[in-house]
Amino acid sequence: MGGAAMNADVTFLADTALAIVRAVPVTLGLFVASAIGASLLGGGLVAALTAGLAPVRGIARGWIFLFRGTPLLLQIFMVYYGLAALGPVRQGPFWPAFRDPLFCAGLAMTCCCSAYIAEVLRGALAAIPAGQIEAALACGMGRVTRLRLIVLPQMLRLALPAYGNELVMMVKSTSLASTITVLDVTGVAQQVIAHSYRTLDVFCLAAGVYLGLTGALTALLRWAERRLDPTVSDGAGEGASR
Amino acid sequence: MSEQDLPAFALLGFGTDGWGRVLVLGAVLTLALSLASMTIGSVLGALLAWARGSRRGWLARLATAYGVIMRGVPELLVVLLLYFGAPGLMAAVAGLFGLPAPGSPPAFLTGSLAIGLVSAAYQAEVFRGGLLAVPKGQVEAALAAGMGPWLRFRRIVLPQVLHHVLPPLGNVWQFNLKDSALVAITGLAELMRVSLVAAGSTRRPFLFFAAAMVLYLALTSLSSAVFRRIEARGSQWAGRR
């Protein structure tokens, strides 16, 4: 009898693991899409923050204030339920998209994380040593050349550690999509629990999947940091006179 | 008159049709929940930071593993685990002592514990960074002056650590405040939950989510003002010394 129970246990865990792993593409897709969106939008926000026009700077500042000052969960509900209640959204051309919970979760995450990424990039921009820019000015580089050759590469290198932290946060944030019926890793785990009333083992499986994802991402970021840090890199090799 | 036709100010007001009182009470509960979880996180975080620097290898590894897991798993999952798992856990513990199952613990307790457990992992990092930021010479000077370990900690190490940890602690607090919204899924009537209830029963989700956003913005910007105040005071005090 004990053997049969153990067997059922193993079958249950295997089935659950399979169901959860099947949901990984949803979690990963949501992460990748909103990471790309948030990075682009965050870059745009930094450009706006450094713009000459005061209203443009004001809009960027307001955006960052709003999305950093409120919970992502509330933002997701606002996009999925709040906007759907508005006439113009219901009658607008994007209504099919706004009915899709996955799209709404991605949109909310993009907006929210763009604010955090903008802060990271702004910090990195401010951290570029003044002498690096002065050397570029002194040899007559124009605005575009300076941006492309000096400012952007230095900014990206300085931003990478904090940017990496934001990405890890984003992987974890994808779980909030489950609250608006998206069947991602957390959503599937909750579904299984609702059917089986087995909490601990199912959550541990889901947690393991997230740990795997965040761990892999962290390792990838470490590797990128090492590649970008010239002091760790070897002295000679490719690179120079491309 | 159906609630759908009421003007926004009446719905958000403090009159008989208004949800104002409920929303404000929700905000107060959010604040209380965040304070409770921050406190839990501080105590556990300090212990973890101490354990990380411990000479006992297994203890340091345990603390490191705790940090890796808590910072690598979604906060929502931790909240759900405690919410669904706590009754079973309590029944099991009670069973060990031959007692009847005590039922579900209060949602405030499980909620603040869940957010506090996550907060602890981040606060441990902050405290550890603060400890490492105290220059070795400061401790050596205290040793040379013949100070004992407790005096050394209280008079030399602690003031300097506080100086370093306040800004990042302010950051953790902000995340705590926003993470507390996750406890809404357990039914606790904090700000996120009451705005959901109000949105559902009036069918005016945009209005109530916007109202909740304003209240959250008030909480986050108010607390960042408080932290700035404390930081300014701290550095002034450091300057006078």
Next chain:
Amino acid sequence: MTDAIPVLRATGIEKSFGGRKVLKGIDLDAAKGEVISILGGSGSGKSTFLRCLNLLEMPDVGEISIAGTPAPLVRDRHGALRVSDARALGSMRARTAMVFQGFNLWSHMRVIDNVIAAPVHVHGMAREEAVERAHALLERVGMGGFAQHWPRQLSGGQQQRVAIARALATDPELMLFDEPTSALDPERVREVLDLMRSLAAEGRTMLVVTHEMAFARDVSTRVVHVREGRIESMGPPAQMFGPDASPAFRAFLSA
């Protein structure tokens, strides 16, 4: 004919920082091949003056021209100077070069890329040619074997020699040195000074803000003493370091 036009002409340069007047009207000409050492106590305004010459610092009042071309400056309605033409400013800076106290090598580029950046991206030189010239210049400053190194792998003296190679890469008409040896360990100062000596012997036009009295005395064609935002005295080193020097300069030297 062109030799009659000074490489640098600066007239009436004034500059204030937050109400404190740092430069109170400085005039200075530099003829081709001149090596001018600018000396003065800390806070005398000598570095600010040098940084005004390529407009890293915007003067409040004054005119600057490089080899006869005036700096593109106009007065706005409040009377303050501002750049009238960013492109012209770029080409003015492209004709000069600056060597900084803190080297300011671009930390994300290898040595060779630091040296070819301005020739390729500002002057539009072909990359192959720029690389070839850069190798010759690195050889010239004694850094031939370091083309593929990163700046942070080099000592201060080595970084400054690379910075000088970078400055030479565009064959500038005027070289500005802003305390080039002040951030170096004492034993590294010589390798940089020797290099600057050889540049002077080559006939380069150089403006050098420095604390190195020996360099000022032995290498420069003219010594300028800046005190409280004005040129207190100037002249050939023989005069400045001789018995007829101004009392203020003698006081500075003995301080």
